[in-house]
Amino acid sequence: MDLYFSPLACSMATRIALYEAGESANYLEVDPRTKVVQNDGSDFRQVNPLALVPTLRTDDGTVLTENAAILQYVANRFPKAGIGTSSAIERSRLHQWLCFIGTELHKGLFVPLLDKKAGQETKAYVLEKNLSRLDHLENYLKGREYLLDHFSVADAYLVTVINWTMATPPIELAKWPTVKAYYERLRARPSIAKAIAEEFELYKAELARHKAAA
Numbered sequence: 001m002d003l004y005f006s007p008l009a010c011s012m013a014t015r016i017a018l019y020e021a022g023e024s025a026n027y028l029e030v031d032p033r034t035k036v037v038q039n040d041g042s043d044f045r046q047v048n049p050l051a052l053v054p055t056l057r058t059d060d061g062t063v064l065t066e067n068a069a070i071l072q073y074v075a076n077r078f079p080k081a082g083i084g085t086s087s088a089i090e091r092s093r094l095h096q097w098l099c100f101i102g103t104e105l106h107k108g109l110f111v112p113l114l115d116k117k118a119g120q121e122t123k124a125y126v127l128e129k130n131l132s133r134l135d136h137l138e139n140y141l142k143g144r145e146y147l148l149d150h151f152s153v154a155d156a157y158l159v160t161v162i163n164w165t166m167a168t169p170p171i172e173l174a175k176w177p178t179v180k181a182y183y184e185r186l187r188a189r190p191s192i193a194k195a196i197a198e199e200f201e202l203y204k205a206e207l208a209r210h211k212a213a214a
Contacts, residue, residue, distance in 0.1 A: 011054035
């Protein structure tokens with residue numbers, strides 16, 4: 001399968017899931033500015049017209065988009081990895097958390113803060129409105145090791161998003177000690193540590209490439 005990704009973007013969650021499952025993929029790096037696939041110079045928009053990562057091409061040629069859908073596909077494709085769920089209610093809980101992370105945290109909180117074109121008033125409004133999402137997460141995670149009763153693709157997504165606090169100074173994880181402890185504990189997990197280390201190096205190369213092109 002082919003995974004189109006950008007370094008340290010939300011697509012890293014799928015890399016973590018694949019590493020957790022012990023499975024391989026063809027990783028195709030997409031430059032977030034030019035939308036050029038670094039591996040072969042092709043136009044990513046020919047694969048996904050929205051030019052958004054992650055995008056996954058399965059072994060049979062099917063192209064999947066949207067993080068939650070791709071993560072659930074990986075979990076279902078490799079059931080022995082145990083990163084999905086089996087019962088109907090647990091599948092719904094998994095979907096619930098993938099939706100929460102994708103809408104309330106990823107798009108609702110972090111995307112506006114990471115947007116260099118967003119004004120300070122906009123960012124202040126986003127913080128005032130959406131920091132309560134981290135309060136909710138803080139309360140939920142107390143006494144829990146994972147979002148479900150085991151490590152799942154939802155945790156892979158959540159760690160990926162929390163990792164963005166490195167680039168969002170207004171969010172100090174110290175204010176949410178349970179969330180911070182969760183992040184630090186999971187960041188030491190082999191699959192996550194490997195993914196972050198590899199993509200951080202690619203991210204540095206991306207920044208250097210952009211600087212040289214400026």
